Amino acid sequence: MTAGKLIRTIFFIEILQGMALTLRTMFTPAVTRRYPKVKRPVQPGFRGLHALAKNEEGKMKCVGCGLCGAYCPSQCIHIYTTEGEDHNKVVDRYEIEVLRCVYCGFCVEACPFGAISLSEHYEYSGYSRKEFYMTKEKLLANWDKYFTGKKGERYYKDFWRPKSEDFHGYEGQAMFKGIKNEK
Amino acid sequence: MEDIEKTFETRELTISMGPQHPATHGVLRLVLNLDGETVVKCTPYVGYLHRGIEKLGENRTYFAALPLSDRLDYISSMNNNVGYVNAVEKLFGIEAPERAKFIRTMVAEMGRISSHIIWLGTHVLDIGATTPFLYAFREREVIMDLFEMLCGARLTVSYPRVGGVRNDISQEFLDRLYEFVLDFPSKMDDYETLVTENRIWKSRTVGIGVISAEEAVNWGLTGAVLRGSGVDYDVRKYAPYDAYDKMEFDIPIGRKGDCYDRYLVKMGEMRQANRILKQCIEKLPAGPVMADAPKFTLPPKDMVLKDMEHLIHQFILITKGPTVPEGELYMGTEVPKGELGFYFVSDGTGKPYRMRVRAPSFIHASVLPRLCEGGLIADVIANIGTIDIVLGECDR
Numbered sequence: 415m416t417a418g419k420l421i422r423t424i425f426f427i428e429i430l431q432g433m434a435l436t437l438r439t440m441f442t443p444a445v446t447r448r449y450p451k452v453k454r455p456v457q458p459g460f461r462g463l464h465a466l467a468k469n470e471e472g473k474m475k476c477v478g479c480g481l482c483g484a485y486c487p488s489q490c491i492h493i494y495t496t497e498g499e500d501h502n503k504v505v506d507r508y509e510i511e512v513l514r515c516v517y518c519g520f521c522v523e524a525c526p527f528g529a530i531s532l533s534e535h536y537e538y539s540g541y542s543r544k545e546f547y548m549t550k551e552k553l554l555a556n557w558d559k560y561f562t563g564k565k566g567e568r569y570y571k572d573f574w575r576p577k578s579e580d581f582h583g584y585e586g587q588a589m590f591k592g593i594k595n596e597k
Numbered sequence: 598m599e600d601i602e603k604t605f606e607t608r609e610l611t612i613s614m615g616p617q618h619p620a621t622h623g624v625l626r627l628v629l630n631l632d633g634e635t636v637v638k639c640t641p642y643v644g645y646l647h648r649g650i651e652k653l654g655e656n657r658t659y660f661a662a663l664p665l666s667d668r669l670d671y672i673s674s675m676n677n678n679v680g681y682v683n684a685v686e687k688l689f690g691i692e693a694p695e696r697a698k699f700i701r702t703m704v705a706e707m708g709r710i711s712s713h714i715i716w717l718g719t720h721v722l723d724i725g726a727t728t729p730f731l732y733a734f735r736e737r738e739v740i741m742d743l744f745e746m747l748c749g750a751r752l753t754v755s756y757p758r759v760g761g762v763r764n765d766i767s768q769e770f771l772d773r774l775y776e777f778v779l780d781f782p783s784k785m786d787d788y789e790t791l792v793t794e795n796r797i798w799k800s801r802t803v804g805i806g807v808i809s810a811e812e813a814v815n816w817g818l819t820g821a822v823l824r825g826s827g828v829d830y831d832v833r834k835y836a837p838y839d840a841y842d843k844m845e846f847d848i849p850i851g852r853k854g855d856c857y858d859r860y861l862v863k864m865g866e867m868r869q870a871n872r873i874l875k876q877c878i879e880k881l882p883a884g885p886v887m888a889d890a891p892k893f894t895l896p897p898k899d900m901v902l903k904d905m906e907h908l909i910h911q912f913i914l915i916t917k918g919p920t921v922p923e924g925e926l927y928m929g930t931e932v933p934k935g936e937l938g939f940y941f942v943s944d945g946t947g948k949p950y951r952m953r954v955r956a957p958s959f960i961h962a963s964v965l966p967r968l969c970e971g972g973l974i975a976d977v978i979a980n981i982g983t984i985d986i987v988l989g990e991c992d993r
Contacts, residue, residue: 427793436728436792445735457742460751480972483914485665486658518664518755524915526901526908530750573749576887578897583696583884588768590775590878 417482447511459573461517462536463555464510467529467566474554476527478505482521482530490514491521512538512546528570533560609637616645620723620978623988625962627981631974639969639977640961642727646992654952657916659685660759660895662952665750667753669954670990673716673933674753675708675744678989680930682757683838683941685825688926689759689893689919695840696884703774703877704747704756705872710781711740712933713867719794720860720982726800729791739777746770752924760894763888771878784867802856806968806980809854816964817959820935821862822984823910826854832931843880844873856983863985893919918947927955934958934985958991 422428447454456462483491490511498504521530524548533556540546548556561569607891610631624645630638650669654662666676666681679701686693693701717732741751747770748756748763756763792798795983808816813826823830831848833841849865851858887894895914896907923945929938935957961984968980 423796428790428796432728432791432795435787445738457745464906479912481912481915485661487661488817498849515745516664516667516753518667518753519749519752520661520664520755523895524911526911545694574898576761576895576897577764578899579763580765580887581885581889582899583886587883587954588698588766588771588881589883590771590881 426512456534456536457535460534460536461519461532462537463533463551463556464512464515464521465531465533465560466508466550466553466559467531467561467570468554474505474550475527476496476505478503478508479526479528479530481526485520486522487518487520488514488516493522505550509551510548510553513543522573523575528574531557531561531566531569535560540574579585606712607632611693612776614977616642619989621720621981621988625964625981625986625988625991627969627977629720629969629974629977630740634973634975636969636972636974636977638975640967641965642990643959643962644992646988648885650993651952655949658915659689659949660918660949661835662949663758664753666754667755668989669937669956669993670712670934670987671752672987673708673712673904675756676712676930676932677703677937678755678757679705679708679839680928680932680937681939682759683930684926684928684941685759687928688924688941689890689921691760691888691890691893693776693839693888694885696765697886697888698753698840699877699881700762700766701757702844702887703874704744704754705839706873706877707740707743708773709870709933710867710874711737713863713870714740716863716933716982716985720979720985721798723814723978723982724798726792726795726798729788732784732791736781743770743774743777743827746773751803758887758891758894760867761885764887767975771881774874775878778878779872781871785864785871789864793861799857801975801979802983804853805856805972806983807853807855808964809967812967813854816967818935818964819960820931820933821859821866822935822961822964824848824938825851825859825862831929832929832936833984834930836927838930840877841873846873846878848975856979857984919945929955931958934987934990935961939992942963954990954993956990956993958986958988959993962986962991 469475478493478495480493483493492509493505494507495503495505519532522532602642611633612629613626614629615621615626621982622751626642628640628642629636651663654665663678663681666677669677683903715735722730745751748754808826810826810828813823814828827850829848829850836849849862851862890909896910900907901911904905921943923943925942927938927940929936937957938955940953941949943951967981969977
């Protein structure tokens, strides 16, 4: 054992260094939040509770093609359609088992009409499983609740994937622009 | 005195540790035969978290099975996604564009840092140090926030896609990531100040769970457990995928193959991951992020609305899946835990005939008896922590 090592062992140097670090950290600002009172800001494009989109006339955009249900990895979307008066497809029931959903967002990617969306709402709880069986009416109400105003229009422009520009590249892509605050 | 020893009857005690034990990192059950405090026999029981992911993969198209890979090793889901899409791309015979490759490398290294941080926090917590755990989660939170900014989810990301990535990164993301990269080495120094030289930590890990290089290879170990024994093997270096062939990085290796060396290897890996991240950001090229392979990637959404051909493509690809060449393929990628391999048997349809996952955690769990037998019961905890298993991946 070298002399330096002996001194370090006798005087608990490494323990004291660790304790000094802990003491320093005591005076740094806290990184935690007092959750129910202070809420974490959600990033745009967060994949939360589902909503069925409405068009300008306030009608459901969904036409019942069933592509979301076919693509869904957890198979939690159920669509029941019948033939309408002038031989068009009528969506009778559109149901999502929210407790089975894995929030991958594949339904949004699959939908060719921009009819389903994932809202930024993530705090939901209930007393029974029935409350999490989202029917068409509930999903449409979610749209009114969480996609008010311009938010609904913007949603599809921002989060429809893949876009044409993903296949050929475009001006203004995020690039490294050197160190900003070089010390 | 001798009479007492003769009449005093001792026998082996069998205890069941887990599946709900807080230090087993999931639902691992170990049946331990004890002679006093010495472990005579250790039998791991796995399967409490079995969800049949391999079978589920056979019933979904190659695209739709991607979220299943999130749920293998749920604390580094990004790496699993990257491994999955790399294997599927190799099967399809397509290649992602350069920019997508760089982004994938970037997010995979972020995943590696976040997984290693959790490993450090929990491993040290099991042994008795609470402080590094809190510090570790502070840094992990930054990475989680960046993931959320990137793709809208923090844990189960489903971000890479077959043929590229889901969306291009934003400038804000890149700037914030660069800030993190510049800041991270100082945080690493903090962890090392707290743990590396600490005498309690050293007495709990040095010389515990020793496995020689030859044995480690024979047990099929990969990742930090193998490198801790002194075997210089890393999939990223010897069979590069994505942009790893353009990156400069070293492979930290240990010498003795004990818990302490494995700890040093993992700490070194975090620094190397940070180095790769920095290079990724600085070298990031411009260009597309999805491969131009209409038979194997979903068509652009704006075209689906306008063009009938694209709409038909969308319907065919989603309901039937792509038409895949027949044959079989294995592709291994380096995830934080070791080598994660995907093995596909394709019969030409849009769904795999067989999907097999080579999970590093399963193989590492099988080496537990070798590490624990002959040691003390307290060292079982150190051994579970050091091999860094996640039972979601182990049981699949």
